[in-house]
Amino acid sequence: MDPKKITIQDIADYANVSKSTVSRVLNNTTPVNDKKREAVLRAVKDLDFEPNSLASGLAGGNSMIIGVQTQKIGSPFYDLVTRGVIHCLTDTRYSPILVDGVWDKEIELRGIDTLLRRQIDGLIIIGGDIEKEHLLRLAAKKPLLLVGREVEGLQDRCLYVDNFDIGYQATKFLIELGHRKIVHITGIKAHQDSVRRLNGYLHALKEANIPYDEDLVYEGAFDGPSGVKAIDTVISRGKKFTAVFAANDMSAFGARLALYRHGIDVPSEVSLIGIDDQTEAPYMTPPMTSVRQPAFKMGVAAGNAMLDLLMNKEIDLPKPSVQISVRESTAKAE
Amino acid sequence: MDPKKITIQDIADYANVSKSTVSRVLNNTTPVNDKKREAVLRAVKDLDFEPNSLASGLAGGNSMIIGVQTQKIGSPFYDLVTRGVIHCLTDTRYSPILVDGVWDKEIELRGIDTLLRRQIDGLIIIGGDIEKEHLLRLAAKKPLLLVGREVEGLQDRCLYVDNFDIGYQATKFLIELGHRKIVHITGIKAHQDSVRRLNGYLHALKEANIPYDEDLVYEGAFDGPSGVKAIDTVISRGKKFTAVFAANDMSAFGARLALYRHGIDVPSEVSLIGIDDQTEAPYMTPPMTSVRQPAFKMGVAAGNAMLDLLMNKEIDLPKPSVQISVRESTAKAE
DNA sequence: TATATTTATGAAAACGGTTTCAAGCCATTG
């Protein structure tokens, strides 16, 4: 397949200089006589030379690869963060290698091993279940950044939104519209995020002196079907409600469909709010109100922070603020 | 940062064998005495050894990296294919490196260069604008697979759906429901896919003896806003229509919203069909009919084909079949 | 039993770069 590869030595011969000089002009690491520099550059052009990253990685000790571990490729939030990272790395000298942890501790660990074998220069872990201790150990080995997690001992390496606040804000938003019977479709209970959002919901209720009714809470799974089931279930319990707060947009979409099936109008009879503000949310009928997490931006921020980290700069991760994209699925309770 | 790395030499010393032997047991390349093999294995465990992929890539000539170029990270179809590839590669010895070509020939070429520098063992290009000649040259250098493209001279390396047929089937589906005034929201005209889908639409019309009305065709951009604009425009032209065929789901979502704004009911007044069958399509109100392209499966198929290619096996890419997920956004024209 | 073949093993040579080190050159300084 591959024809004889051009190496740095070929360039050196062609330009009548030594390998060292070629390396120097290629990396701008040491001043080089202009004539020689030019000769080298011409040689590179003429021979169509492409440096071998594996070799330079081995020799120089920097693979110029950043490992990125994401979860359940296909889930809106994690995908968006990942895209942000990739986008940020494009046109830098670094390339990302992606592994999927699928929210399974063992698979995550295997993925990390794969990355370490590849001598990644830095590691960005988005979500996941790996324990604190292991993360600390990793952080001691490689520049590490955590997105969507809050790990004590690594606070300055964590980029996350305050999920309690998201739950609180979303619920408070509904309460301020006059709603008091608010269904909450949670995320997967095993995820910290879900629990925090639920707690935010509970806190907002308490603050407004609304008694907690567990029949209004349904454990969902961050997906469409569970959103449908949530509404069906709550209705079958004979519960009245005037608003629904879903732990993410996909389950809100499911809820929306179920309400439609039951002939319940949105927003005149029931208000609906989701989280994520997916691309599709503004195109639902009616356009859906959603809490916006700046996922893509967070990915970009993580990427940039990693680049800084690799240049030994101080990093200062932003605390991303959430805001509610108010649309037409929410209205005053009459 | 990195503490002293354990190398194969350390293992050799610890196990009282030579580096060569260690390499042999690690790769199962040559039989090795059981006692020595065991000693090596124990050493690996005891010292917690992780082989350096860069070094083995350099020495062995296989980087075990597969380059994947996708387009506009964030676009449903391309993302899904990409995910399929990544999913397929998980738990193999190969890792993917991703670059985004953003449908820009120059950026695409740069991306490919990045990948080649990294000594990728194989290349999967999803979509994009790179010319045939260049692709042929690439194919001569590396195992190459093309997804979503049809390139003569590389037929056996192309995995794509018949976009003409998609357009034809979607339109025919509407015609068979009795529709004769069918709006078509195209994709970006510069993309082959869009043109083919449009041609399929035209062919279906002609076959049914429906005169072509250019006012019913709007050039969209595969996104929500252009879907909205399409409907607004056609309506402002004073055109009557009873069905809309959008070149992808996102623009169909946009169309859906615009119809809602204009108080036009779906499907009783206007039927709507999209392409992609995104995760969200079944949760639109009403659930949206869409032509399903098996994007994820195509990604997996591409990944598997690449693995076969790398083992010098014959590959036989499937011709993915499309089918219409019939839901409730389409109905008989009254 | 002597010879031919096979098998397991280690030494050393790649792989394609980067980096250290010392030397050579030139200009500056006292």
Add this chain to the structure above:
DNA sequence: CAATGGCTTGAAACCGTTTTCATAAATATA
């Protein structure tokens, strides 16, 4: 003018593996 210092440069060592090659041991063959 000799000595000092700063630049540029090439030779060689190194990065951590795989792989070739030769050797030594073990087995099969005659």
